Amino acid sequence: MQSPLAPLYRACGWLAGLFMIALLATILLSIFGRLAGFYLRGLDAYAGYCMAASAFLALAYAFVHGDHIRVTLIIGRLAPQMRRLSELWCAVIAIAISGALAFYSAKMVWWSYEFHDVSSGNDATPLWIPQLGMAIGSIVFCLAFVEEFVLVLRGYAPRTDKDEIAHTE
Template identity: 30%
Template sequence: MSGTLAAAPARSGGNAFIRTVHAISTVCGWTAAAFTVIALFVTCHMIFVRAVLNQSTIWQTEAVIYLMIAATTVGLPYVQRLRGHVNVDLVPHMLPRRVRRVLAYVVLISTIAVMAVLAWYAFDVWHQAFDRNWKSSTVWAAPLWVPYLAMPVGFGLFILQLVADLVGLITGAEPPFGIEDH
């Protein structure tokens, strides 16, 4: 088998579009990390309020859930840029170069299509929450359009990174599945 066991981050090959998308995806990664750190501090605050002050919490649990959902969805493009998603590359390693390239196109286009459906429905849910002024059914009564916004934004930016990967494949900046031919 040729290639490395660990996938390398996506390359731009000097393409301005790909470099721009990579920069956006990196900002998404930093944003997702910030959401995770904020969720950690909110969790610590919640523990302090409950254990030390012996008071009930109102907004902390819900905020942590929303922050972690946002971190997960907004972090998708960054993880894709780093090739950090689960990748089973046994079959691509065994395929001839041309078949591997065709499979890479099929996988990228299929992933874009599935993510487009998810983004569409996430946008629809966000829009309904915004338009109908939905609020959470807790004491905090947070407006649900705020946390729901992370889903269409995250999925949309993930699609943008997938399109950049497709452009990289088309232009030859990125080999199929990151596997170099020797």
């Protein structure tokens, strides 16, 4: 079953990849800059911003493709009905935790924008700009958990189960 949110997950995955390339570019520019004798202000900070954006934007994409590590030692041994209830319970906990992360990430972006907060480094970047990657990634990650909850509630197997079946055949 194709998710209606699949294009959103794919876009976040692409953005994560682009930020990973930008991370590489900032690091290489910093290295070559030292060799050539020039210094660009804030490259270290921008590398950190790219790394954080890449990590958070990749969360939902990796989750829906079954690439997150799930410990199913106990759940895998349960009867089908108990397993479904356990999966729903785990999804509720994941929604609560990722929802809190998404809420406070978005709140942090808002307060950084509202107070005109800038980085303490040489670059003086308005912090709400690099914080957007974390907030957007967290929100989409929470949406992925909500979608997983709805799928399991409707009787579908969790996405990782399908991946495990595909890998064992």
